[in-house]
Amino acid sequence: MVSKDRQQGGAAAVLAVMVAIVALVLGLAACGGGGGGGGDSSEAPTAKAGPVKGDLTISNWPGYIEPGKDGTVAEFEDETGVSVKYIEDVNDNEDFLGKLQPQLEQGESGGRSIFVVTDWMAELMYDLGYLQEINSDDLPTVFENMSASLRDPSFDPGRKFSIPWQSGMTGIWVDQSKAPEIKSINDLFDPKYKGKVTMLSEMRDTVALVMKAEGVDPAEATNEDWLAAIDKVKSAVDSGQIRRFTGNEYNEDLNAGNVVAAIGWSGDASIISNENAEWVMPTEGCVLWSDNMVIPVGAPNTPAALGWMEFVYQPEVAVKLAEYITYVSPVEGLEDLAKPEVAKNPLVFPTPEFQKNCSTQVSPPDVEEVEEAWQDVLTG
Amino acid sequence: MRSLKQRLVPFWLLGPGLLWLIFFFVVPMYFMGELALYSGSLRSGFELTWAFENFPNALSGHEEQILRSFFYAGTATLLCLLIGYPLAYAIAFRAGRFKTLLLFAVIAPFFTTYLIRTIAWKTILSDDSPVVSVLQTLSLTPGDGRVLATSGAVIAGLTYNFLPFMILPLYANLERLDLRLVEAAKDLYSSSRTAFLKVTLPLTMPGIVAGVLLTFIPAFGDYINAELLGGTGQAMIGNVIQSLYLNQRNYPEAAALSFLMMALILVIVLVYIRFAGTEAFMGDEDDAEGAK
Amino acid sequence: MSAAARAWAWLRHNALPIYAGLAVAYMLIPIVVIAVFSFGDTPKDKLTFTLDDGFTWEYWRTMFDIPELNDALSTSLRLAFFSTLISTAIGTAMAIALVRHRFRGKRLANLLIVIPMATPEVVIGASLLSMFIYYTFALGFTTLLIAHVMFSISFVVVVVRSRLIGFDRNLEEAAADLGASPLTTFRTVTLPLLAPGVIAAALLAFALSIDDFVISNFNSGTTVTFPLYVYGVSLRGIPVQVNALATLLFLVAVIAVSLVLVQQRRAERMAAVQPEAEPDGPIPLPGTAATQ
Numbered sequence: 001m002v003s004k005d006r007q008q009g010g011a012a013a014v015l016a017v018m019v020a021i022v023a024l025v026l027g028l029a030a031c032g033g034g035g036g037g038g039g040d041s042s043e044a045p046t047a048k049a050g051p052v053k054g055d056l057t058i059s060n061w062p063g064y065i066e067p068g069k070d071g072t073v074a075e076f077e078d079e080t081g082v083s084v085k086y087i088e089d090v091n092d093n094e095d096f097l098g099k100l101q102p103q104l105e106q107g108e109s110g111g112r113s114i115f116v117v118t119d120w121m122a123e124l125m126y127d128l129g130y131l132q133e134i135n136s137d138d139l140p141t142v143f144e145n146m147s148a149s150l151r152d153p154s155f156d157p158g159r160k161f162s163i164p165w166q167s168g169m170t171g172i173w174v175d176q177s178k179a180p181e182i183k184s185i186n187d188l189f190d191p192k193y194k195g196k197v198t199m200l201s202e203m204r205d206t207v208a209l210v211m212k213a214e215g216v217d218p219a220e221a222t223n224e225d226w227l228a229a230i231d232k233v234k235s236a237v238d239s240g241q242i243r244r245f246t247g248n249e250y251n252e253d254l255n256a257g258n259v260v261a262a263i264g265w266s267g268d269a270s271i272i273s274n275e276n277a278e279w280v281m282p283t284e285g286c287v288l289w290s291d292n293m294v295i296p297v298g299a300p301n302t303p304a305a306l307g308w309m310e311f312v313y314q315p316e317v318a319v320k321l322a323e324y325i326t327y328v329s330p331v332e333g334l335e336d337l338a339k340p341e342v343a344k345n346p347l348v349f350p351t352p353e354f355q356k357n358c359s360t361q362v363s364p365p366d367v368e369e370v371e372e373a374w375q376d377v378l379t380g
Numbered sequence: 381m382r383s384l385k386q387r388l389v390p391f392w393l394l395g396p397g398l399l400w401l402i403f404f405f406v407v408p409m410y411f412m413g414e415l416a417l418y419s420g421s422l423r424s425g426f427e428l429t430w431a432f433e434n435f436p437n438a439l440s441g442h443e444e445q446i447l448r449s450f451f452y453a454g455t456a457t458l459l460c461l462l463i464g465y466p467l468a469y470a471i472a473f474r475a476g477r478f479k480t481l482l483l484f485a486v487i488a489p490f491f492t493t494y495l496i497r498t499i500a501w502k503t504i505l506s507d508d509s510p511v512v513s514v515l516q517t518l519s520l521t522p523g524d525g526r527v528l529a530t531s532g533a534v535i536a537g538l539t540y541n542f543l544p545f546m547i548l549p550l551y552a553n554l555e556r557l558d559l560r561l562v563e564a565a566k567d568l569y570s571s572s573r574t575a576f577l578k579v580t581l582p583l584t585m586p587g588i589v590a591g592v593l594l595t596f597i598p599a600f601g602d603y604i605n606a607e608l609l610g611g612t613g614q615a616m617i618g619n620v621i622q623s624l625y626l627n628q629r630n631y632p633e634a635a636a637l638s639f640l641m642m643a644l645i646l647v648i649v650l651v652y653i654r655f656a657g658t659e660a661f662m663g664d665e666d667d668a669e670g671a672k
Numbered sequence: 673m674s675a676a677a678r679a680w681a682w683l684r685h686n687a688l689p690i691y692a693g694l695a696v697a698y699m700l701i702p703i704v705v706i707a708v709f710s711f712g713d714t715p716k717d718k719l720t721f722t723l724d725d726g727f728t729w730e731y732w733r734t735m736f737d738i739p740e741l742n743d744a745l746s747t748s749l750r751l752a753f754f755s756t757l758i759s760t761a762i763g764t765a766m767a768i769a770l771v772r773h774r775f776r777g778k779r780l781a782n783l784l785i786v787i788p789m790a791t792p793e794v795v796i797g798a799s800l801l802s803m804f805i806y807y808t809f810a811l812g813f814t815t816l817l818i819a820h821v822m823f824s825i826s827f828v829v830v831v832v833r834s835r836l837i838g839f840d841r842n843l844e845e846a847a848a849d850l851g852a853s854p855l856t857t858f859r860t861v862t863l864p865l866l867a868p869g870v871i872a873a874a875l876l877a878f879a880l881s882i883d884d885f886v887i888s889n890f891n892s893g894t895t896v897t898f899p900l901y902v903y904g905v906s907l908r909g910i911p912v913q914v915n916a917l918a919t920l921l922f923l924v925a926v927i928a929v930s931l932v933l934v935q936q937r938r939a940e941r942m943a944a945v946q947p948e949a950e951p952d953g954p955i956p957l958p959g960t961a962a963t964q
Contacts, residue, residue, distance in 0.1 A: 057894065063908030087894055088904045098626040098798065099890050101422075102805040110811060110893055127423060195524050237612040243529050244611035248907040252499070255720065256506035258528065271909050273720045368421060368628070375623045379445065379615040393769035394781060397762040397825050404822040405788050408799035463695050470692030477937065481929050483875060485696050488925065490879035492706055492918040493899045495906055500702035500709075503721040543699065545827075548876045552835040552869035590834035594789070594827060601792040604885070621792050638795040645790035646783070 044131060044161070047295045049138040052307030055083045055300075059096075060116040061291060062088040063270070064166065066324040076311050082304050087112075092247055093121040100296075104130040109296035113305040120204055120363050122162040122292045123155040131161045132295045138306050139163070142313045145331045150290065153360065154219075162292035163309050164330035166321070169266040169350070169358065170205040170287040173250070177276040179260040184283045185213035188261060189232075194241050198253055198262040199233070201245040203374045204361045205287050206233065206263055212284040218359050226364040227373055234377045245378055266347045267327035279347060285357025290330065322348055416635035431632065438637035442620050446644070449616040452531070452606075453599035456538035460546035460595050461588070463539070468550035468587075473559065483551065487544045498537065498608050502528060529611030537605035545598070546591040553587025589656050597645055617641055703922055710915035718909030731912040735920065738913055744901035745917060751813065751897065752881040755820035760874040762821070763828025764866070770829070771836040788826045796823060797890035804891065811893025819891045820884060824877040831876060835869030 065072050065086065073084050090096045096117065103110050104125070117125065125131050136143050142163055143151075156162045174182045179193065188197045199206045208218040210229040236242050243259060250262040251271045266279050266286075295305050311317060318331035323342050328350060335343045346354050364370040416434055420426040439446075471482045489497055504511050505527045515521050527533055557580065565579035566572055581588075603618030621641070624634035683690075705721075710732065713725040736742055770781060788796070800822075804815050843865070847857040863870075885899040892900060902914060 061907075062904050085894070087896070089894075089896070089900070091904060091907060094626045094629075095889070097629075099801065102798075102802045106805055108805070112894070124423075195526065195529075240524070240612075242612055249608075252502065256503070256508065258507045258526070270716065271718070271907075273715075273722075368630075371628055372630075375627050376441065378627075379620050379623050380613060390769040390773035390775050393765040393773075397766040397829070398781065398784070400762060400822060401784055401788065401825060404800065404803075404818055405796075406784070408796075408803045409787075409791070411802060412795060412799045463698075466688060467692045467695040470688050474689050474692070477933055480871070481926070481933065482692075482696060483872065484925060484929050486699060487875050487879040488922050489699055489702055490883045491921045491925070492703065493902050494883055494885065495899065495902050496706060496910070496914065496918060497702040499719075499721070499906075499910075500705040504701070504705060540699075544876065544879060548872040549831045549834045552831050552872040553837070555868045556835055556839070586834045586837040590830045593786070594830055597786070597789045601790065603792070603794070618792050618794075622794050625794055625798060635795070638792055641792065642787060642790045646787065649786055649790075 044126070044129060044133045045297065047132040047134055047138075047299070047302040047306060049135070049306055050303035052080050052304050053082060054304055055085065056114075056304040056308060057085040057087065057112045057300075058114045058116075058305075058308065059087050059089050059112050060114075060165070061090045064088075064116065064291070064325055065321070072312065072317060072321060075317065076308060079311070080304075080307055082307065084308075090116060093118050097121060097125070103298075104128070104296060108298040109300075111300065112296060113299040113301055114293050114308065115296060116165050116291050116293050118291050119153065119155055119162070119289055119361055122294050123363075125294065125296075126156070126161050130297055132297055132299065132302065133160050134163065134295065134306070139309055139313075141310045145313045145315065145318070145333075147330055147332045150330050153290075154362070162294050164290040165293050165312075166267070166325055166327040167288065167290040167330060168327045169281070169347070169355070170200070170202075170209065170263065170289065170361075171266060171282050172261055172280045173254055173264040173268075173272065173277050174261045174280045175254065175257075175259070175274060175276050176278050182261050183280060185209045185263075188263070189236055189241060191239075191241065193260055194239070195243050196258075196260045197241065198243050198246050198250050198259050200250070200263045201247055201378055203371065204363060205289075206245075207370075207374065208287050208359065208361065209263065209282065209284075212287075212357075212359065213282070215284075218287075218362050221364070223364060223366050223370060226370045230370070230373050230377060234380070237377060237380060265327075267325060269326055269347070281354065283357075285359060286355070287361050288355065288358045289361040412635045413639060415631055416639055418632045420632075422629045422631075426631065434632050434636040435640060438624075438633045439640060442617065442637070445615055445617045445620050446641075448614070449600050449618070452535050452538060452616060453596050453602070455535050456542060456599050457546070457592055457596040459535070459539040460543050461592065464543055464546040464550055464591065465588070468547050468554050471547075472551055472555040472557070483548070486547050490544070494541065494604065495608075497541075498605075501537070501540070502609070505533065528609060529614075531610070531614055533609040534606050534614050534616075537609040538599050538602060541605065542595045542599050545594045549590035549594055550584070550587045553590065554584050557583055585656060589653070592652070593649060597649070600645060601641060703919070706915050707919040707922075710912060710919050712912070714912060716909065717912060719912050719915060731916045732920075735913050735916045738911055740896065741901060741911065741913060741917065744896045744898045745921075747813070747895060748882050748898035751816055751820060752878050754817055755824060755881040756874050756878045758817075759821045759824035759828050759877045760870060763825045763873060763877075764832050764870055766825070767829045767832035767836055771833055771839075785826045785829050788823055793886035794890075797887040800887070801890040811891060812895050815891045815893070816888055816895065816897070819887050820881045823884075823887060824880050827876050827880060828873040831873035832866070832869045835866060835872075839865070 068074070073086050076082065077084055096115070100110060100115075109115075115125075122131070136159065143159075146159075146164070150159075150164050150167070152158060172182060172185070172188070174180070179196075182188065182193075187193075188199070207226055207229045210232055211218055211221055211225055214229065214232075216225045216229075233242070243253070246253070246262070248268075248271075250259075250264050251268060251273075253259040254262055254264075254272055254277050255274050257274070264279070269279070293309055295302055299305060312321065313331055315331060315334060315337055318329050319334045319337040322329035322331075322334060323339060326342075326345070326348055328348060335349055338349070342348055414428065415426070417428060417430050417432065418426040419429045419431040419434070467486075471479055471486075475482050492500075503509070506512065507526045507528065512521065512527050515527065516525055521527055521532075561583065562575060562580055565575035569575045569578060600616075601618045601621075603616060603622050606614050606616045606619050617637070621634055621637050624630050624637060709719065709721050709723070711727050711729070712720070712723045713728040713730065714720045714722075715725065717731075766781075766785070770778065770785075797819075800815075800819055801811075804811060809815055844857050844861050847861045848854075852860070883899060884897075885903060888897050888900060889903075896904075902910065905911060905914070
């Protein structure tokens with residue numbers, strides 16, 4: 001066997017190496033930061049304007065632009081000479097923030113000049129100091145053509161950091177061949193549809209709709225109202241009423257015939273192949289939201305970003321986008337330019353009458369407490 | 381006499397891997413560990429407050445998901461073993477020239493990406509599909525006559541997706557088995573079953589230990605099967621950590637729960653190794669020699 | 673023997689291959705489904721998993737028409753190739769060190785191997801990202817490669833180790849006695865005997881890399897891998913070309929492996945015809961793996 005001397009000599013060598021490694025690790029770690037956070041928006045830089053040229057990287061949601069040679073990106077490139085890298089990597093607001101947060105914390109955007117995120121995420125990013133402000137003087141076309149209802153949202157009065165890309169409505173997709181009588185969120189709690197109903201995992205959609213169905217206005221709701229609605233959903237979960245909570249994938253269950261109704265978004269007709277499924281405006285109204293273009297801190301080439309925003313607010317460009325995306329365009333007065341069958345579609349050109357009971361998407365007063373209660377229901 | 385050069389050989393062999401793991405795993409984990417002791421929120425800022433209460437806080441209310449993860453991962457591992465061992469055995473000894481081809485068939489599904497495989501399964505198992513109708517008549521459906529959005533679906537998903545993790549280490553070890561020993565055992569013990577239990581099984585134990593570990597450990601922390609195939613009430617601990625990190629942005633609690641989970645798995649692994657025999661895991665050759 | 677008795681005996685003798693065949697069929701079910709639906713015409717060229725609109729070759733003809741899909745796939749294949757190469761080399765070296773050499777700190781090294789497998793992916797992904805950002809590494813192919821190698825090493829070590837345990841050193845001692853240097857012994861005796869384990873480990877590492885989603889999502893910057901691409905398009909409809917490409921990949925791999933098989937058989941036939949020719953590789957001994 002190995003002699004004692006040899007063993008001890010070997011042991012000493014190993015020990016020395018291990019100590020060195022630990023010292024190295026601690027040394028590296030000592031320089032390291034923690035989770036960061038606690039940013040503030042009071043000193044947000046303003047995006048600089050200038051000649052529109054160079055390269056532009058945009059992060060957007062999938063399906064929000066027509067691809068290929070006839071698409072909007074190609075048109076923009078032809079007109080301005082800007083070379084655009086268009087990435088569809090925003091699949092979920094929170095996933096996106098999760099992966100970008102360490103960079104944004106350091107004032108970097110990973111090379112991106114524009115993100116497109118939903119209202120509440122734009123607000124959160126701004127509060128955390130991750131966004132640049134936009135000078136409305138740099139965007140004459142945008143501010144001339146923007147719909148009146150979108151000009152002064154509660155989370156960004158005067159649109160200082162967010163410019164709407166498309167708006168949408170959250171309501172109920174109903175399989176008319178199986179449950180044509182579903183007209184309200186409360187109908188989803190009917191035991192005869194047990195296990196045949198899905199709801200969105202997005203708290204600001206589902207819980208707000210449940211509150212509305214109880215007669216509570218989300219804009220005025222207290223924490224207790226939110227929590228009470230969450231309790232109602234929880235009972236439905238425990239009884240097996242709700243099959244599952246989904247993001248965009250509610251279309252799978254609808255297509256496969258696994259559910260009779262799903263809370264979902266108005267512009268998703270293109271991904272729902274079930275011909276019997278129709279988007280229904282709940283009797284108590286829908287939830288209105290927008291996905292917005294924002295310019296992050298550290299964005300390279302902000303002039304090109306501003307140029308892009310100007311470009312897509314031109315009516316000819318905006319109407320093509322609306323026809324492809326089938327969500328609501330932020331540009332006013334496109335009905336005359338649009339194809340007739342699109343112009344008549346209330347989901348693309350909703351009238352104020354159509355939307356009369358709808359509420360804009362809001363956050364609860366104590367976000368963390370309500371979010372935690374909601375996540376407990378989702379991961380129960 | 382072993383020269384210094386010879387004594388350093390293990391370190392040359394270990395070096396690259398150890399360094400890689402230290403720089404790209406241990407260091408990030410150190411940051412995570414530090415983060416577990418922070419408190420605050422993304423809005424108000426995180427800071428180091430030696431918040432040890434993050435650990436019990438992370439655990440409380442999530443015991444059900446931990447038990448459920450244990451149950452799902454355990455069942456899936458058992459199923460993988462039952463399906464995988466005979467398959468690995470067959471590939472090692474009955475496949476002849478087609479060995480590599482069959483091994484390949486085992487991992488081929490991975491080329492199609494998890495999402496597409498799962499969509500394919502969801503199509504096969506959707507509520508109105510003929511497959512589910514057959515299962516319904518055989519009374520084999522969990523839940524209310526459906527297969528998807530149930531625990532059964534999650535376990536089936538885990539089993540299917542982790543089979544290669546069980547089969548490949550089993551095969552690697554089984555292939556080395558000297559069939560003459562098995563022949564001799566059959567002569568000694570007249571029944572093939574006893575020969576298997578007394579000779580084959582113990583000899584292939586290292587493969588089984590490896591396969592079980594490679595399957596159970598990642599399955600325990602899995603979240604995607606529960607997310608895509610489960611409904612309400614199938615969330616595993618991986619889903620909770622995902623939710624804490626991304627949806628609640630409660631980084632300290634997410635980090636604390638992750639560490640607790642890792643510690644729990646380590647304990648399970650150590651207990652398992654003790655039970656299965658250290659030499660099967662540590663692979664100390666001298667121990668193995670002694671066991672013979 | 674009666675016909676029934678013979679049938680029963682046949683069944684018992686072939687139970688294992690039959691069972692294995694069923695298991696392989698089970699593994700390939702999604703691939704069949706995917707292949708079938710790559711021929712299904714759909715109104716918007718998006719996957720619907722129904723055959724209502726008839727059969728078409730269109731998506732196979734236009735398979736390479738989507739630049740984002742091609743880029744994503746080629747990125748993933750390159751990533752998997754390099755990740756497999758590096759992690760298999762590093763992991764095999766580590767396994768050899770862990771099984772064959774005695775040194776202090778072995779338990780610690782063993783633990784360091786197991787812990788990454790126990791860590792939830794979101795934690796590995798997020799913590800690696802934080803570290804990369806902090807040390808201002810540019811996110812992209814390199815960071816992806818680093819991450820992929822990191823999580824693959826543990827799996828490679830466990831698989832190779834399960835083959836190494838109880839390895840018969842006599843062959844290597846014989847080679848040394850015959851005058852071979854340690855390196856030659858390693859090259860001509862150890863490595864070939866180790867080969868099945870290394871191949872199994874490499875296959876596993878490849879599968880892990882090509883299928884990874886969570887960790888890649890965090891550390892890819894603006895690079896898109898195949899799973900990331902599929903996840904992105906799955907929200908608005910997967911182009912049917914994805915199915916066609918996935919099926920093609922599978923077929924190409926099967927054909928490649930088959931060609932290797934044919935080549936091997938040819939080499940064996942040649943060797944049989946010219947017995948004076950020096951055989952490549954180690955001298956085959958009866959009953960060991962090397963005769964395969």
